[in-house]
Amino acid sequence: MTYPCADYALRTDESFTNMADESHHHEGPHPFIGSSVRMVSQFPLDYMHLVCLGVVRRMLHIWLRGPLNFRLPASIVERMSAKLLEMRSFIPVEFARKPRSLRELDRWKATEFRQFLLYTGPVMLGTFLDQNMYYNFMLLFSGVAILVSPRLSCHTQYARTLLKCFVSHFGEIYGKDQIVYNVHGLVHLAGDVQLHGCLDSFSAFPYENYLHKLKKLIRKPEFPLAQIIRRLSEIRIMEAPLSCTSFKKPHYVGPIIGGLSVKAQYGEMTCDKWTVKVSTGDNVFVIGNDICCIHNIVECSDGVYVVYKEFSDKSLFFDYPFNSDYLNIYKISQTSDSFKCVKVSELVVKCTVLPHRDGFVAIPMFHAF
Structure with a gap:
């Protein structure tokens, strides 16, 4: 399913409650009917899946494995990989992972796609991509960089304009059939930031990053939840306050x-x-x-x-x-x-x-x- 048009009327909490879109509510009332849950504004899009694992990965797959008129030559891909590996020693310790070769793209994690979008990609891609393709990438980078920054995320209207331009330009370059759900979802991202704060205020990254800590608390397959609760209680009791520096x-x-x-x-x-x-x-x-x-x-x-x-x-x-x-x-x-x-x-x-x-x-x- 594709979404070539971005000019439809937006759903609101009120229109959803009133079931204004009959084709969407063809199975009757939703399970939260009568509750205080706002079915539109309280379910923001998660940019870890939408942008990093969605749009950025899609663009890389097009460049590496897509139709021949968009696919980069193998020699260019090798040079791009070499450039990424060259950047490893310059990556700050705050990053969970260092850049990896594009040959390992299928094993890239969400944090690596984020790193590529916000840091390594804008620096290296101008050397290897056609200008239209690079400018299209820069529209995505600019819009997401504004929305992810606590300092700049107040400029939601400008970010919305940039991301709408990206979606339109993306369809012109790669074809309307490439405007799938994740790509279309970008036009709604600024609205969620306007309601909930910068993207990291409601992304799945903190939860994904904490999963490996929870896994280490489990010692046997039986009753994993009880084990986690006991270990967390022990940590809170035993942990001494640490110096912040x-x-x-x-x-x-x-x-x-x-x-x-x-x-x-x-x-x-x-x-x-x-x-x-x-x-x-x-x-x-x-x-x-x-x-x-x-x-x-x-x-x-x-x-x-x-x-x-x-x-x-x-x-x-x-x-x-x-x-x-x-x-x-x-x-x-x-x-x-x-x-x-x-x-x-x-x-x-x-x-x-x-x-x-x-x-x-x-x-x-x-x-x-």
Whole structure:
């Protein structure tokens, strides 16, 4: 079944309760009739399945295994896989998985499709895809990036416009028969964000990620639910409150800014929001309005500081469907000569920095971890 038209009147809680669409309610009243459950607004779409496991996987299958007029040559696919593998060492520790080869596409998890959509795909695909196909992908990336970001998700109308353009453009490129339920569902995603908050406020990712922890609590096949409840109760009783910040890799080699009363220096610090390191992959953050590279973590008598250098060469990464600075995405290449320092609390957001041609692309982390 396909959905080539996006201009139908939307169902509402009231129209559903009144069974206005007779063909939809041909079997009579629904089981929740008379309850306080709102049958439309309280059942939002889950972007883990709709977007990541749905649309993104469909696009990759078209490029790798679809009709010949859209299928990429094997040599291009090999180069794309090599590029993904090259990016592995640049992926921050917050990501559950590193990029894998496209040869392993059938074993990719939802988090890998999300990583491809929001981070690795926009950086690498411009080199390998036809411009129309790349621009189409960028419409999807831009709309989802806005809706997944707690800071930008208030711009639902703009995201809705971008995703509607994507669906229309997707049908023009790949054929109307490709506008299946998942692709059509994108036009309703912004409405759910308007009601419930950014996409990670109601996605299935937290539940999927917790399943492996629950599985480890089960020791035998009988009464799995009772085992889980007992183990969780024991954990709550025995667990001591932990410090929200921990330090690793102490050293004495600097750099240090004059005027700091230094107690200790570290190469790694983990806090509630993210992990800060002085090594590649976890050392680039936004501080104020600048993209900065962390060179040292310093514990002082009045708090914890980071010593950093700003990236002095910063430019737009893309200009379609809008300029990349709207999402705080930039091409960066070299840092300034002078060191600066600031308290750790001044770090705004961590960046994923990926190699691109003769420099790098810095993308702030949009989604929740």
